[in-house]
Amino acid sequence: MVITLTGANSFGLKRELDSLVAAFLAEHDSMGLERIDGEEAEFDRLSEALTSLPFLASKKLVILRSPGANKKFVEQASKLLADIPETTDVVIVEPKLDKRGAYYKLLKKVTDYKEYPELDINGLARWAGDHAKVGGGTLGLSDARFLVERVGVNQQLLSHEVDKLLLHSPQITKQSIELLTEATPQSTVFELLEAAFNGNTKRTMALYAEQRVMKVEPQQIIAMLGWQLHIVALVKTAGARSPDTIAKEAKISPYVAKKTANIARGLSPAHFKSLLQDLLKLDMRLKRESLDADEALQKYLLELASK
Numbered sequence: 001m002v003i004t005l006t007g008a009n010s011f012g013l014k015r016e017l018d019s020l021v022a023a024f025l026a027e028h029d030s031m032g033l034e035r036i037d038g039e040e041a042e043f044d045r046l047s048e049a050l051t052s053l054p055f056l057a058s059k060k061l062v063i064l065r066s067p068g069a070n071k072k073f074v075e076q077a078s079k080l081l082a083d084i085p086e087t088t089d090v091v092i093v094e095p096k097l098d099k100r101g102a103y104y105k106l107l108k109k110v111t112d113y114k115e116y117p118e119l120d121i122n123g124l125a126r127w128a129g130d131h132a133k134v135g136g137g138t139l140g141l142s143d144a145r146f147l148v149e150r151v152g153v154n155q156q157l158l159s160h161e162v163d164k165l166l167l168h169s170p171q172i173t174k175q176s177i178e179l180l181t182e183a184t185p186q187s188t189v190f191e192l193l194e195a196a197f198n199g200n201t202k203r204t205m206a207l208y209a210e211q212r213v214m215k216v217e218p219q220q221i222i223a224m225l226g227w228q229l230h231i232v233a234l235v236k237t238a239g240a241r242s243p244d245t246i247a248k249e250a251k252i253s254p255y256v257a258k259k260t261a262n263i264a265r266g267l268s269p270a271h272f273k274s275l276l277q278d279l280l281k282l283d284m285r286l287k288r289e290s291l292d293a294d295e296a297l298q299k300y301l302l303e304l305a306s307k
Contacts, residue, residue: 016114024061034062060088077103120253128144136170235263
């Protein structure tokens with residue numbers, strides 16, 4: 001048995017790996033468990049682990065983390081995977097895989113391939129509901145979404161919060177979430193930019209203050225604003241392409257592409273150009289002059305919201 005675990009969702013990937021290891025150790029001695037870091041191990045070590053018979057054990061489980069970092073392993077992967085004895089199970093952990101390469105195609109074809117993508121808010125809400133159900137409780141979708149928005153998108157933290165809420169009551173409600181969890185600032189620079197484009201000065205300043213509470217420095221905010229305006233430019237110049245198509249081609253979130261389309265729709269090319277120029281001037285001034293960065297950036301955002 002050869003399993004591939006991949007994807008940006010480190011929580012889901014680790015949980016599956018832990019489950020596989022626990023199942024193996026429930027039936028076999030720990031002597032049969034090998035963990036190898038493919039980024040550090042030599043090819044011969046990787047090859048020996050896959051093709052050798054178990055020592056002092058009837059079965060062994062080999063966990064290879066990022067063996068794709070070893071060029072020779074990638075070149076020899078087809079033969080190595082074919083030569084694995086029946087006494088050896090293998091779990092290949094590749095958090096990042098280039099889906100254009102032959103190595104990815106091989107793993108997809110000859111292994112039990114399991115991908116764990118990063119979850120969006122709706123996906124996390126559904127997962128939180130399922131997690132509560134496994135724990136013997138209930139958590140409705142709207143309340144689960146409220147929980148995600150309240151405590152953030154860290155799946156490990158969400159898991160702990162759901163477990164804590166279940167100890168209070170098997171039925172998790174908005175009221176119990178408000179009572180037993182602490183709201184964490186979760187705003188993004190995109191929300192800040194969106195509020196400014198919508199002319200909502202009060203929310204713009206509130207979101208800026210929230211970013212600062214989260215220890216995001218003004219220069220970081222400027223850099224992220226630049227990136228968000230870059231996405232606006234992509235959407236603005238995409239013609240009749242749909243947000244989903246833009247997201248796929250630009251390798252950005254479909255949700256971000258759709259939200260950005262709403263912003264781009266109301267921007268003229270001249271207005272957009274002035275926004276970029278003003279942000280560039282601000283960045284250069286902060287690097288060359290002794291300015292109050294907070295004050296200068298807030299002034300830029302207020303001017304943006306007033307246009």
